[in-house]
Amino acid sequence: MSPQFVLTKLFRAILTLFLAVTFVFVVLRMSGDPVAQMLPDDVPAAVITQYREMWGLDRPLPEQYLRYVSGILSGNLGFSFRDDRPALDVVLERVPLTLELGLTALLLTLALGLGAGTLAALKRGSGTDHVTMAFTILGHSMPNFFLGILLILLFAMTWRVLPSSGTGSVKHLIMPAVTLGTSYAATVARFTRSSLLEVLHQPFMRTARAKGVPFRRRLMSHALPNAGIPIVTVIGLRIGALIGGAVVVESVFAWPGVGQLLVNAVAFRDLAVVQTVVLLIAFTMVAVNFLVDILYGWLDPRIGSARREVSA
Amino acid sequence: MMPSFVPTSGAGSAGASTVLPFGADRAADAMPPVLSLEGLTVGSDAVDLVIDASLTVAPGETLCLVGESGCGKSLTCLAAMGLLAEPVRRKAGRIRFLGRDLGELDERDLRQMRGRDMTMIFQDPVASLNPVQRVGWQVAEALVIHEGLSSKVAARRAVELVDKVGIADPEARAGAFPHQLSGGMCQRVMIAMALACRPRLIVSDEATTALDVTTQAQILTLMRRLQEETGTAMIFVTHDLSVVAEIADRVAVMYSGRIVETGSVDDIFDHPSHPYTQGLMDCRLHALSATDGRLAAIGGTVPRPSARPLGCAFRTRCPRASQRCAITPDLRPIGSSQRVACHFPGRAQ
Numbered sequence: 001m002s003p004q005f006v007l008t009k010l011f012r013a014i015l016t017l018f019l020a021v022t023f024v025f026v027v028l029r030m031s032g033d034p035v036a037q038m039l040p041d042d043v044p045a046a047v048i049t050q051y052r053e054m055w056g057l058d059r060p061l062p063e064q065y066l067r068y069v070s071g072i073l074s075g076n077l078g079f080s081f082r083d084d085r086p087a088l089d090v091v092l093e094r095v096p097l098t099l100e101l102g103l104t105a106l107l108l109t110l111a112l113g114l115g116a117g118t119l120a121a122l123k124r125g126s127g128t129d130h131v132t133m134a135f136t137i138l139g140h141s142m143p144n145f146f147l148g149i150l151l152i153l154l155f156a157m158t159w160r161v162l163p164s165s166g167t168g169s170v171k172h173l174i175m176p177a178v179t180l181g182t183s184y185a186a187t188v189a190r191f192t193r194s195s196l197l198e199v200l201h202q203p204f205m206r207t208a209r210a211k212g213v214p215f216r217r218r219l220m221s222h223a224l225p226n227a228g229i230p231i232v233t234v235i236g237l238r239i240g241a242l243i244g245g246a247v248v249v250e251s252v253f254a255w256p257g258v259g260q261l262l263v264n265a266v267a268f269r270d271l272a273v274v275q276t277v278v279l280l281i282a283f284t285m286v287a288v289n290f291l292v293d294i295l296y297g298w299l300d301p302r303i304g305s306a307r308r309e310v311s312a
Numbered sequence: 313m314m315p316s317f318v319p320t321s322g323a324g325s326a327g328a329s330t331v332l333p334f335g336a337d338r339a340a341d342a343m344p345p346v347l348s349l350e351g352l353t354v355g356s357d358a359v360d361l362v363i364d365a366s367l368t369v370a371p372g373e374t375l376c377l378v379g380e381s382g383c384g385k386s387l388t389c390l391a392a393m394g395l396l397a398e399p400v401r402r403k404a405g406r407i408r409f410l411g412r413d414l415g416e417l418d419e420r421d422l423r424q425m426r427g428r429d430m431t432m433i434f435q436d437p438v439a440s441l442n443p444v445q446r447v448g449w450q451v452a453e454a455l456v457i458h459e460g461l462s463s464k465v466a467a468r469r470a471v472e473l474v475d476k477v478g479i480a481d482p483e484a485r486a487g488a489f490p491h492q493l494s495g496g497m498c499q500r501v502m503i504a505m506a507l508a509c510r511p512r513l514i515v516s517d518e519a520t521t522a523l524d525v526t527t528q529a530q531i532l533t534l535m536r537r538l539q540e541e542t543g544t545a546m547i548f549v550t551h552d553l554s555v556v557a558e559i560a561d562r563v564a565v566m567y568s569g570r571i572v573e574t575g576s577v578d579d580i581f582d583h584p585s586h587p588y589t590q591g592l593m594d595c596r597l598h599a600l601s602a603t604d605g606r607l608a609a610i611g612g613t614v615p616r617p618s619a620r621p622l623g624c625a626f627r628t629r630c631p632r633a634s635q636r637c638a639i640t641p642d643l644r645p646i647g648s649s650q651r652v653a654c655h656f657p658g659r660a661q
């Protein structure tokens with residue numbers, strides 16, 4: 001992978017981030033006067049003016065924009081209206097819990113999705129294949145909240161083996177992670193199956209057989225790295241869905257992470273917190289996509305280097 | 313690239329149905345064959361795709377398999393390598409390799425022989441290499457698997473092999489990915505891979521077909537040189553008769569799943585006896601579409617395996633066909649090394 005490739009992707013990531021930040025600014029300014037939205041209707045006009053001055057909303061837009069950007073760069077994202085603390089602190093203290101949930105769901109997804117997809121591809125047309133694919137359609141088409149409620153009904157209320165909400169133990173993590181990971185795993189499984197099937201019929205797989213490469217090695221070191229390219233793409237593309245899913249799942253299971261914070265902040269019109277969460281999501285998505293690009297170039301040398309040598 | 317010294321069918325001096333005089337027996341004939349197919353039939357449940365094929369290849373010998381597209385050349389090769397894939401399988405006959413009956417070996421034994429004792433080179437060299445692995449490593453892998461070398465030692469040997477197949481700057485090229493190399497270079501890499509463990513048999517299925525004429529000539533020269541050095545037996549599939557003239561010791565002509573004529577390269581070029589072989593030679597004379605595998609000089613097309621006529625499969629196109637041809641002709645010797653499956657073998661007209 002050439003440094004040029006990495007730099008190009010890095011530049012693109014930074015540009016995307018900048019656009020996202022600007023977009024958030026524009027949307028927030030267009031959605032009306034935040035002070036009026038946050039304060040009760042019957043506050044005196046003088047109080048409103050006071051708040052407007054405090055937040056710099058009385059300044060011209062370009063100046064507001066500059067302040068906003070420099071604020072982001074210096075980590076100053078405003079004050080939480082509800083907690084009376086810096087919004088960034090409020091958000092950051094929720095991040096570990098969301099990461100715990102998200103990464104568990106992601107690991108579950110990869111293990112389940114890659115495993116089931118590979119199995120289905122290798123046993124194409126068999127009962128295993130059909131059953132696996134039926135499950136992926138189910139998993140894919142079931143909304144998060146519905147699956148979550150279903151799980152709560154079964155495991156928390158009927159059988160009483162898992163807690164329906166809260167955090168603190170592995171038991172608490174199981175249902176939210178499964179709920180969040182299921183549709184993602186289904187997507188990954190389908191992509192794994194189809195791209196593996198395509199790769200298995202490539203001439204180089206026949207070469208590997210003719211070379212006497214054992215089956216497992218043909219699968220692990222020849223087929224999967226090639227099939228991995230489209231799989232990584234879909235993992236990257238669907239990361240947005242995973243984040244969106246986290247908001248819903250955290251609410252369903254009362255999981256006190258960033259998603260739940262966002263829902264509450266919206267309800268309380270705590271705009272600084274909303275803005276911080278939105279920026280954090282934008283940053284995460286850009287970072288994930290950057291990583292996917294790099295992974296892509298690493299998996300596929302045809303993408304990682306534009307160079308081409310030719311000789312007779 | 314058609315060598316001018318090769319006589320064509322019309323220019324032969326022998327009369328019809330001559331028992332051919334035979335020159336010096338080659339030393340190879342005395343040695344036990346590396347590979348022999350005995351009455352091999354390959355097909356699916358519904359249809360036979362290769363029928364009753366028998367052939368042998370001796371150490372150091374090159375056997376060319378020729379015939380129109382779809383006549384079963386590739387399946388014969390794949391069967392010899394134990395690489396047939398469902399639904400196609402060996403239905404009858406034996407494959408003996410280095411004295412062992414391949415039908416009695418399990419997949420594990422077969423796998424250990426592949427890449428070590430017998431190797432195969434394919435038509436599309438670029439697609440035949442793994443696009444995400446460095447070519448040097450792809451050569452080295454066989455050494456790691458079969459000779460238990462460490463990756464490091466194998467990588468060094470791979471560079472030597474890449475050098476040996478005539479790739480300049482082997483160190484750097486071994487570190488390249490297939491897309492960074494030309495088709496000719498990729499085929500050289502495939503050859504290096506095939507040679508890595510000093511196999512006893514190399515099967516080359518149209519290895520030069522996809523290459524341009526100059527590159528093709530270079531690759532043929534290379535293969536011939538390496539074969540002389542190593543004494544490896546080779547099965548070389550092609551439908552280009554000028555390539556056959558270039559590289560073959562012996563030739564087996566296939567038509568619609570059967571071997572219809574075999575003999576030394578001189579037999580086949582000087583005295584083709586099967587009407588089909590003669591048609592092939594005429595095609596060559598007229599320099600017609602040898603590369604797309606279809607024969608313009610013989611009218612009609614190859615019957616589909618499912619719609620083969622009873623008896624001699626060639627009889628729908630054969631100028632000499634008569635009632636007897638409704639009975640399948642056996643492959644019978646004419647002359648000391650030539651055999652032909654035809655009721656009326658010999659010179660045309």
Ligand SMILES: Nc1ncnc2c1ncn2[C@@H]1O[C@H](COP(=O)(O)OP(=O)(O)OP(=O)(O)O)[C@@H](O)[C@H]1O
Pocket residue numbers: 356361379380381382383384385386387388398399400551605617
């Ligand atoms: N898996 C398969 N199932 C059914 N028929 C097959 C299968 N593989 C090959 N065939 C048929 O078997 C016949 C012989 O195929 P084969 O590939 O050996 O021909 P070939 O002589 O190598 O031709 P070409 O010059 O085009 O490579 C063809 O008619 C082909 O359609």
Ligand code: SF4
Pocket residue numbers: 586587588624625626627628630631632633634636637641653654655656657
């Ligand atoms: S057996 Fe008959 S049909 Fe077949 S090639 Fe000979 S003459 Fe022609």
Ligand SMILES: [Mg+2]
Pocket residue numbers: 385386387517
């Ligand atoms: Mg073929």
